[in-house]
Amino acid sequence: MKQVKEGDVVKVHYTGKLVNGEQFDSSVGREPLEFTVGAGQMIKGFDDAMPGMNLGEKKTINIAPEDGYGPRSEEAIIEFPKENVPADMVLEPGMPLTLSNQAGQPVPVIVVEVKEDIIILDANHFLAGQELIFDIELVEIAE
CATH class of the missing domain: 2.40.10.330 (Thrombin, subunit H)
Structure with a gap:
């Protein structure tokens, strides 16, 4: 089974939540999110979670503020x-x-x-200083 590696273009469905369970974003019901792994298009914690994932795999990740939108300034x-x-x-x-x-x-x-x-x-990002939780499902690895 093909695993994600840095440089792959992937499509994922995701739901982003705060620690209190409040949902702030989701691709469910929309097109999956497409990005190149390791290209800096995503927050670091999300990007770092992708290598090694298998097609169809689902996982939940916790992202500390420094790997998300940074601390509040x-x-x-x-x-x-x-x-x-x-x-x-x-x-x-x-x-x-x-x-x-x-x-x-x-x-x-x-x-x-x-x-x-x-x-x-x-002017802080509204998610700055927050620990984030993402449910991710890998739906495609581009050939």
Whole structure:
């Protein structure tokens, strides 16, 4: 039986959950996820779990924050001048926004707090600092 090795293009079905059981993503009911093993297209813990898997195999993996989306960073908490927000825009804690970085690339952020002159924003990935659990099923190894 063929086993996955680094450089293989694979298709997997997956369900991602937090330690408390809350599901944050799944390919079930959609097309399987396709990626090249070891090419850095996936978080490290997911990528590292693939070599040695057999076609049709299912496994559950636990991924520590450092092999997932990294630890939460205080540097990703941003104070944004309220004057840079359109006056008619109502901001509330928990609201998602998209800013642009210096290169013009979109940066998703969450409103943490709205003060008189500034808005506190969190640019951490929503899964940063979280231990992740993935149920993976290998459905194809490309020839």
